[in-house]
Structures are given as C-alpha cells and as structure tokens.
Amino acid sequence: MFPKDYYYSKDHEWIKIDGDIGTIGITDFAQNQLGDVVYVEMPDKGTQLEFHQSIGVIESVKAVSDVYSPVSGEVIEFNEKLNESPELINQKPHDEGWIIRIKIKDESDLQKLMSVDEYEKFLEGIEE
Template identity: 50%
Template sequence: MYFPQDYKYHKEHTWAKIEGDMAVIGITDYAQDKLGEVLFVDLPEEGSSIKQNEVFGSVESGKVASDLYAPLSGEVIEVNEELADSPELINESPYEKGWMIKIKIEDPAEIENLLDYNDYESILE
C-alpha cells in the first residue's frame, strides 16, 4: 500500500493534501482496497461547508456503503466531477485522479489534529 509522506491523514481513512489555505481531500489506498470496486460516490456541493470529524459524503462499493469523514473543516470550492461517471478512479488512483473535493481551510490549527504518514501507518498494523 502506498501513502504519500507529505499528506495528512484522518483515522477514518481520509487524507488531506495541504496547499496553502486549501486542501485536496480523498480516501486512502487502504480504504479503497478494503471497499473493493467503488460503484458510486456521494459528495457535497460546491459552496457547502464541511466540519472536521463529521460525515461529508459516502462511497458505495459492491461490498458496503461507507461514510466519508472530513479531515478538516472548510468550504467546498471544487468537487471532482469525473467521479460521477467514473467512480473507479478512486480504486485506480486514490491520491491523484481519485481525489474527491477541494476545500478552503477554515481553521489551519485543525491540521495538528491529523496523523502524519508514520502515525497513520501505525494505526493500520
């Protein structure tokens, strides 16, 4: 399994790539592997707000439907529209093409609540 070392991770298997005052958010390689083939993704609309540790959407596979937990709070500024027609991008490329949303970070201090690469890897053991 692959986990980018410069990303931050939520214990519920979402990731955040911090880019200044914005963050790109998706699910980890571990999560997509456990879900199996992703068939559908329910994501918030642009302009809506998400809150750290709260559900911001869901992902469905042939095995299960799973809630998505927000790694950070903020306003959704972009949604990956490709996932509506090609949810399998999450399986094929969870950190690049399979990103889910981009947010404007509400409180940069929340980043300290997330796990780094080593901490995330250790909770999977």
C-alpha cells in the same frame, strides 16, 4: 506507498495542503476495504463543513461508507471525473481519485491528523 506530505485521519481520509486549499480523498487501505467503488455522493459547492462531519458517501456494490471531513472549511470543488469513472478511487486513490477540494477554515485542525509514519503505524495496529 502513502504520499509523505499528506495528512491522514483515523477514518482513512487523506488531505493534501496547498496554501489554504485542501484536497481530500480516501487512502489505498480504505479503497481496498471497500472494494470496487460504483458511486460517490458528495455535497454541493459552498457547503460548510465542520471538523469530522460526514461529507458524503462512497458506495461499492454491497457496502456504503461515510467520508468524514478531516478539517473544517468550505467545499470549493468536486472531482467531476468520479461521476463517469468512480473506479479512479480504486485505481489512483492518492491522486486522480481525489474527491473534494475544500477552503480550510481552521489550520489547527491539521494537528489532530496523522503524519504518514503515524498512519502506517496506525494501520499496523488494525491489521493485527
């Protein structure tokens, strides 16, 4: 269910690496917890993000959830489709529902994240 080649954070963000560019979204588990997403608020292009810095919020009807940057770097793109169709986060959280792209500053941040196996184990721990 979770893509094999992504990295995962304890706050349920995923990041997919393509050279020095990372694409960031939230996991299927996270979208399930949040319920129907109605709005996504993200930083402007060019914003510099630290590791685990709050980068914006995702809103459902009755909840607001912070999204934290799984790596440090500079925001280069925001998924404009989410403005019109925030439900993409619910429907396709791991691909079309991506949130931002970031130019990674420090690749060593990735070592602080989990592999898919580790993340699945992490979720088992939560669900118990």
